[in-house]
Amino acid sequence: MDWGALHTILGGVNKHSTSIGKIWLTVLFIFRIMILVVAAERVWGDEQHDFVCNTLQPGCRNVCYDHFFPISHIRLWALQLIFVSTPALLVAMHVAYRRHEKKRQFRKGDQKCEFKDIEEIRKQRFRIEGSLWWTYTSSIFFRLIFEAVFMYAFYFMYDGFRMPRLMKCNAWPCPNTVDCFVSRPTEKTVFTIFMIAVSSICILLNVAELCYLLTKFFLRRSKKAGNSKQQPNHENKEETKQNEMNELISDSCQNTVIGFSS
Amino acid sequence: MDWGTLQAVLGGVNKHSTSIGKIWLTVLFIFRIMILVVAAERVWGDEQQDFVCNTLQPGCRNVCYDHFFPISHIRLWALQLIFVSTPALLVAMHVAYTRHEKKRRFRNGEKIDIEELKNEKIHIRGPLWWTYTSSIFFRIVFEAVFMYVFYYMYDGYQMPRLVKCEAWPCPNTVDCFVSRPTEKTTFTIFMLAVSGICMMLNLAELCYLVIKICMKESRKTT
Secondary structure, eight states: OOHHHHHHHHHHHHTTSOHHHHHHHHHIIIIIIHHIIIIIHHHTTTTTTTOEESOOOTTHHHHHHHHHOSSOHHHHHHHHHHHHHTHHHHHHHHHHHHHHHHHHHHHHTOTTOOOSOHHHHHHOOOOSOTHHHHHHHHHHHHHHHHHHHHHHHHHHHHTSSOOOSEEEEOOTTSOSOEEEEOSSHHHHHHHHHHHHHHHHHHHHHHHHHHHHHHHHHHHHHHHHHHHHHSOSSHHHHHHHHHHHHHHHHHOOOOOOOTTTOO | OOHHHHHHHHHHHHTTSOHHHHHHHHHIIIIIIHHIIIIIHHHTTTTTTTOEESOOOTTHHHHHHHHHOSSOHHHHHHHHHHHHHTHHHHHHHHHHHHHHHHHHHHHTTOOOOHHHHHHOOOOSOTHHHHHHHHHHHHHHHHHHHHHHHHHHHTTSSOOOSEEEEOOTTSOSOEEEEOSSHHHHHHHHHHHHHHHHHHHHHHHHHHHHHHHHHHHHHHHHHO
């Protein structure tokens, strides 16, 4: 179970996302997870080994390292990425539940069920309306919260986003005050700022998606209120066809979700 | 055979689980196994190399490390995750046996569609209910046992910065310093919390199954 498996799971969610959601997922995987795995982990790889203190006192280096780096940047990013990806699974679970209900209806022979085949149910793309809208919107909300919390935790724990070259340590058993030198501080600062920037872009994408969903919801409601006064069926059918065409154009992913596809 | 293979094996069990069971499996894979693989293993990676003792005595560091860390946290978690995942295989075996019996009846001439058989979701009733419930029970027992073993072996869940060692050949008492104690404490508490959540999910699933069977029984009698 590693980042590849998470990619497979979230790829399935992609099918039911909005266009902004798909962009967010791409940015997450390429500019955050991939950067973490191929670059950042090497930069932080020797962080304790090359953390050098100007003392021969055994244990002083360990204690100073622990004091200045309670949780390593890499681990914080890994936790952030996992927490930020997870709300999308709520959407996957909701979709799987709906599919399960439709399959049950189909098996019972319900005439309301418009599908001719169980394969059609499996491939169906659900539109983001009704209860799924609420699930999807809550998942975006939670993503925003988690992103903000982790960015704040970073800022609080490391007193900003810059990695200093030198730290002065006077924790026991270090004698008096000892100078300790961090390994690759400039490279670490560059990557920290990069990851913060991409995190902010992801927050903006999530806010945009939230606004888009809210706007869509209110427009739909006002159209329904308007339509109920005029002709009930004709305009809705045309609008539905146009929406379906738009969705077909924007739909691209056919990945399956592990454990949820049944 | 690694965590990916375990995921493939348990993914099949997922089809026959309740909704709570599916949530439990997701939590297990994403918040426990994945955290273990991508984060915790790196934190504990240099645990012996950066375990430093204030002495030049050869062998003292080895002996002290062995004395304070009889089994590393990472190995204990790996064992816990394997033991906790395994009862689900009882369910998989039972389902496979049920299918095998149906196929045998089909071959003996009874009219059953073999494709439908393969894709059929088997309901949690009768002997499968007992198998499923025992598997949840064993999961809960294994979780509790490992949580207790952790607590007993490491005298709580906090990783100290300094441990004082008097084992031979260390001269008198020697100060030994653990590598990354704060980060280790954070991850220990995180894994403990998720373990607690998994236990709650298992208890909820057990209650759900018991209530379901009691309601079914009461419907039958009325």
